[in-house]
Amino acid sequence: MSEFTIKMPDVGEGVAEAEVVEWHVKPGDPVREDMIVAAVMTDKATVEIPSPVTGTVKWLGAEVGDTVAVKAPLLVIALDTASSTEEVGIEPASHPEAPPAAEAAPAPTPEPPPAAPSESKPRKPVVTETPVRPLASPAVRRRAQDAGIDLRQVAATGPAGRITHDDLDQFIARGSEAKTTPAVPSRKTATEEMKLTGLRRRIAERMRLAASRIPHITYVEEVDVTDLEDLRATMNAGRKPDQPKLTILPFLMRALIKTVGEQPAVNATFDDDAGIITRYSAVHIGIATQTPNGLTVPVVKHAEARSIWNCATEVQRLADAARNGTAAREELSGSTITISSLGALGGIVSTPIINHPEVAIVGVNKIVTRPVWDGSQFIPRKMMNLSSSFDHRIIDGWDAAIFVQRVKTLLEKPALIFIEG
Incomplete structure (x- = not known):
């Protein structure tokens, strides 16, 4: 199976690097052509990066908050057999474990992650009661917060397991139909750590x-x-x-x-x-x-x-x-x-x-x-x-x-x- 590297795009105007402010996918997630896989920020402008291919994410080259040089590897996608190099216009990975070093990158790129998650690798944010933060866009998160909805209770149907506005609508509709009894107040002990990014x-x-x-x-x-x-x-x-x-x-x-x-x-x-x-x-x-x-x-x-x-x-x-x-x-x-x-x-x-x-x-x-x-x-x-x-x-x-x-x-x-x- 062929692998292809998506590099940090050149957004012009002399920009040499950009900060990764959001990943929409993680290793193992399926992606389709034109699906948004990441959002990066240059100065105060945010740019969404689509996938030009269909396949499966194999490797991410940065954490949220990291700065990545233009033309440096951003992620590797294992292509479906139907995908073509000529169609996507990007370079194949030089070997199955990591993408090639970017010619224009001023700094070395991170090594691909090992098969098992690293204990020292930070996760953002970290909630003490669950190791995984639900995937959702900032707009969905704000809407859920305003409505007092815990996204961990919402079933996700979007690409790569992302929670969509339709998912929120269905959750709210089910809640309005269900008969509820007054909840007994309980102590809250959860904490959330969030890296200052973007x-x-x-x-x-x-x-x-x-x-x-x-x-x-x-x-x-x-x-x-x-x-x-x-x-x-x-x-x-x-x-x-x-x-x-x-x-x-x-x-x-x-x-x-x-x-x-x-x-x-x-x-x-x-x-x-x-x-x-x-x-x-x-x-x-x-x-x-x-x-x-x-x-x-x-x-x-x-x-x-x-x-x-x-x-x-x-x-x-x-x-x-x-x-x-x-x-x-x-x-x-x-x-x-x-x-x-x-x-x-x-x-x-x-x-x-x-x-x-x-x-x-x-x-x-x-x-x-x-x-x-x-x-x-x-x-x-x-x-x-x-x-x-x-x-x-x-x-x-x-x-x-x-x-x-x-x-x-x-x-x-x-x-x-x-x-x-």
Whole structure:
């Protein structure tokens, strides 16, 4: 029986290696042509790798969390007799136990596993009450977690023993039909160890870098957005069918654009290794976006050249791409200042971490209606806090306060946002 090696693909743009973030198969699993066998991450983009052949997995060349060089062996598949080398365009394994060394691989590849599982080989995650973690996609795992379902109780019908959404539907349907009695509370002793991999590991590295190298100063100011909310409601009521619904973000973006024109020191990056500050005339605004896999920062490039409607359209497009994992590498880098917003979960105050190597980040807290004294009586006003952090090496507290106060003025008198000059 012939064996073939699938190598780490070259995803282009100068990427030399990628991290394995998920295996969809294990040794001994059958695979069919075009079946997804692994997911790898380069920078913040995740790429799924399909099998070009039909056969059985014989060997995996990495653990989840390992970094593999482009063109290095990723897995070996024992082909069915019907498969053909010419059809798949990949190289046969040089011998039955391990794939050939990759010509372009800068580091040696791991030896194939022995016939029996190794005692020292880590498993991720490890649950004390069962040695095997059910196979399921991140979306299925999140859905099961939200529904309080233990995936170990769900029968799997997907490829390679993976649990699918249909499997969850059937499990839920059976549970709703069955008559249940109140469960007796019991002590829970299970633990789960999970290796920090993929986007979560990259987020951790960036947060550590920013927190350890940037002395933050955070300035909080409340803003009366009553007039802005009235204007936003009016504009949304008259929007065209092809225009997105306006949130507060496009207004804040336009306010930032006018403000950094007056205070260019805030729209900058700082190379602390070289001791060089770079100020930008272009305003590339990063929008911190929560995705199923973690926090990403897609970037609205040249926001200074966009209308408020175009800003809204681009924010929506980039957020959708980030959440779907389709955002291009250039769409996730190059920001000069960042906005962080948790929407309705924004809380009263936050202390946002600067997106290194930038020198400022503006945090948006939730809008609440509060009684405000106008000099003669209390009146209801829509209030929102801005929690903004600055690199204190570059931005003094006085300058930070002036910056936030100018943004506050523009948001409280939103007509000023649309006045040129």
